Amino acid sequence: xxxxxxxxxxxxxxxxxxxxxxxxxxxxxxxxxxxxxxxxxxxxxxxxxxxxxxxxxxxxxxxxxxxxxxxxxxxxxxxxxxxxxxxxxxxxxxxxxxxxxxxxxxxxxxxxxxxxxxxxxxxxxxxxxxxxxxxxxxxxxxxxxxxxxxxxxxxxxxxxxxxxxxxxxxxxxxxxxxxxxxxxxxxxxxxxxxxxxxxxxxxxxxxxxxxxxxxxxxxxxxxxxxxxxxxxxxxxxxxxxxxxxxxxxxxxxxxxxxxxxxxxxxxxxxxxxxxxxxxxxxxxxxxxxxxxxxxxxxxxxxxxxxxxxxxxxxxxxxxxxxxxxxxxxxxxxxxxxxxxxxxxxxxxxxxxxxxxxxxxxxxxxxxxxxxxxxxxxxxxxxxxxxxxxxxxxxxxxxxxxxxxxxxxxxxxxxxxxxxxxxxx
Numbered sequence: 001x002x003x004x005x006x007x008x009x010x011x012x013x014x015x016x017x018x019x020x021x022x023x024x025x026x027x028x029x030x031x032x033x034x035x036x037x038x039x040x041x042x043x044x045x046x047x048x049x050x051x052x053x054x055x056x057x058x059x060x061x062x063x064x065x066x067x068x069x070x071x072x073x074x075x076x077x078x079x080x081x082x083x084x085x086x087x088x089x090x091x092x093x094x095x096x097x098x099x100x101x102x103x104x105x106x107x108x109x110x111x112x113x114x115x116x117x118x119x120x121x122x123x124x125x126x127x128x129x130x131x132x133x134x135x136x137x138x139x140x141x142x143x144x145x146x147x148x149x150x151x152x153x154x155x156x157x158x159x160x161x162x163x164x165x166x167x168x169x170x171x172x173x174x175x176x177x178x179x180x181x182x183x184x185x186x187x188x189x190x191x192x193x194x195x196x197x198x199x200x201x202x203x204x205x206x207x208x209x210x211x212x213x214x215x216x217x218x219x220x221x222x223x224x225x226x227x228x229x230x231x232x233x234x235x236x237x238x239x240x241x242x243x244x245x246x247x248x249x250x251x252x253x254x255x256x257x258x259x260x261x262x263x264x265x266x267x268x269x270x271x272x273x274x275x276x277x278x279x280x281x282x283x284x285x286x287x288x289x290x291x292x293x294x295x296x297x298x299x300x301x302x303x304x305x306x307x308x309x310x311x312x313x314x315x316x317x318x319x320x321x322x323x324x325x326x327x328x329x330x331x332x333x334x335x336x337x338x339x340x341x342x343x344x345x346x347x348x349x350x351x352x353x354x355x356x357x358x359x360x361x362x363x364x365x366x367x368x369x370x371x372x373x374x375x376x377x378x379x380x381x382x383x384x385x386x387x388x389x390x391x392x393x394x395x396x397x398x399x400x401x402x403x404x405x406x407x408x409x410x411x412x413x414x415x416x417x418x419x420x421x422x423x424x
Contacts (some may be wrong), residue, residue, distance in 0.1 A: 005083070006063060010120055012090035013067035017121045020098035022054065024121055025228060028106040028114075028152045029129025029162065031274040032221045034059050035252065036127060041103040043225055043242050047234055054099035061107030063116050069104060070121065101232075106152050109301075110138040114148045118155050125231060126156030127224045130164050132274050137303040158231055160184075160224045176223040178216060184223045189216045191285040193263060193375075194255070200239075202226040207236060209243045213253040214265050215282035217275065251388060251405030260367035260394060262374035268387040269405045271379040273299055273309050279379050280313075281320050291326040291372045293363060297356070297380025297387055298335040310335050314343035323347040326372065330359040333385050355422055360390025367394050386415050 017024075027037045041055035056069040068075055071090045076082030104123065108114050131146045139145040150168065153159045161169060163177030176184040186198040195212040198219045207226070211218055222243060229236045248254050251269030267279060276299065283292050302309050321327060329350040331341055337352045344350045353359045367374060376394070380387045388404040395401060406415070 008087065009064060009067035009071075010116065012087065012093075013070040013120045016070055016090065016093050016098070019094050022099055022102040023232075024102045024104060024123045025125045025127070026104045026106050026121075026123030026152055026156065027127045027129065027224075028108070028149050029127075030132045030134045030149075030272055031130040032217070033061075033105060033107070033129050035221045036129060036224055037103055037105045038249065039222060039225055039246075040228055042246075043229075043239065044101055044103065044232075046242050047238065048100070051097070052100045053103065054101065055103040056105070059105065061105035062109065063113050066104055066106065066117050067120060070102065108148055109135045111144070111148065114151045118151060122155040123152065124156065125158040125160065125228060126152045127228075128153050128159075128161045128165060130162045130274055132272055133305050133309060134272065134301050135303075136305060158227070160227050174227050176220070176227075178220050182223075184226050186216075186219050186223065189219060191215065191282060193286070200226065202236060203230065205236070207240060209240050211243045212246055212255070213248055214255065215253070215279055217278035217282070218253065249405075250403060250407075254403055256391075256395070256400055256403060260364070260374075260396060261370045262367055262376055262394070264391060264394075265375060265377045266388070266391060266404065267377075267379045268391065270382045271297070271299065272381070273302075273313060276379050277313055277316060279377060280317055283375065283377050284321065286375055287322060287324060287326070289373065291370075291374040292328070293366070293374060293376045294327070294329045295359060295363065295376055295378045295387060295390065296329065296331055296336060296340075297385035298333040300381035300383070306335055307339050310339035311343060314340040317344060318347060321348075325349075328366070330363055332356050332359055332380065332387060332390070355419065356385055356387045356390035357393065357419060358390075359387075360393035363390070364394040384418060386419065389415060389419065 025040055027033055041053060044053045054072060060069045071093060073086050073089050076086060106117050128149060131149050133142050135145060153161060159173040161173045161175055163175045163179055163182045166175060175182040178186055184202045186200045188199045190197040191214060195210055196214060196218055197210050200207040200209055225239055226236050229239060251266055254266040256264040256266055280294060286292060299309060327348055329344050329348055331337060331352045333354060341350055341352045351362060378387050378391060388406060391404060392401050
């Protein structure tokens with residue numbers, strides 16, 4: 001049944017693309033993929049009216065989700081009657097107005113999936129973010145996974161690739177990174193409690209920006225927008241205005257202030273190795289003036305390399321974060337307990353729990369004794385860990401819980417049942 005459903009979705013999505021021929025911007029990779037996709041979509045909405053830009057506000061990607069993004073509907077999940085409605089909408093989309101631009105996230109978790117996605121639509125612009133170990137149980141090894149991602153670049157007319165992948169590319173592309181060897185880079189990066197400043201260098205011009213998010217890696221996620229703007233004949237200087245008014249989505253680097261004289265950097269939505277590593281390292285900028293609490297959960301979908309990657313993260317934290325009494329770690333779930341705790345506890349104060357709520361309670365008690373401004377950096381992978389439920393214990397204003405991710409009625413029922421069972 002699922003294969004039949006997939007055939008129908010692919011069929012209608014192809015028809016819609018062939019009928020309307022939108023300009024397609026595709027993003028793939030593993031680090032910053034969703035963030036860059038969202039940045040591009042929001043920036044284009046700023047430049048054109050909303051109906052001219054198609055994208056998924058639900059961050060859909062993959063073989064089922066990319067066609068749903070093209071059709072412009074929300075997934076009906078297991079409701080057969082709503083699936084009939086999806087195909088009705090798909091038919092009407094063939095004969096109604098359609099966005100001029102389409103921003104798609106090409107996510108894959110098994111071999112052959114990228115071939116299927118490209119068969120539906122080849123992007124006019126393809127962006128490839130850093131690729132790290134992920135879904136290795138399905139792909140077998142990192143090289144196979146990376147090569148599947150590279151297929152999107154080969155299929156596109158305009159290609160923008162992260163500098164870390166240069167050694168795997170033998171065609172003409174634009175490279176982006178924070179390093180000076182890239183075609184799009186940045187310098188003079190200043191990280192403050194209210195955001196990050198930088199000077200972006202592109203096409204022999206300098207563009208100053210301020211982004212209300214913490215971390216140099218946040219600036220890196222803006223860099224691919226500069227060639228996108230140029231290709232679409234948009235003045236890149238307009239990106240400075242876009243970044244100034246940027247508002248992160250829930251759980252994606254939100255800055256929540258004044259909970260027990262502290263600041264929460266909330267990235268509780270998800271987290272892979274590189275983004276977690278860069279986020280932790282970015283906190284070094286505040287050690288001279290703040291106490292730092294790291295509230296971290298397991299990295300997921302690493303399979304056979306779970307031990308290696310978690311221990312790598314722990315050792316790099318030891319090497320990069322000063323062994324200061326004002327630095328504490330709260331680790332959640334078994335992989336952090338087994339692989340990260342033994343390494344970090346050699347030099348830092350470290351607490352470990354299976355329940356994010358127990359960690360949250362302990363952090364709250366610690367914050368009540370604050371003698372110095374504190375930053376709590378929250379980062380993890382999705383499903384079962386639910387660090388956002390731990391954050392609720394140290395919010396000064398309970399209404400701020402609305403700013404956290406996964407707060408819908410459906411999610412709260414799911415999380416309530418899981419966390420209750422965890423306590424048994």
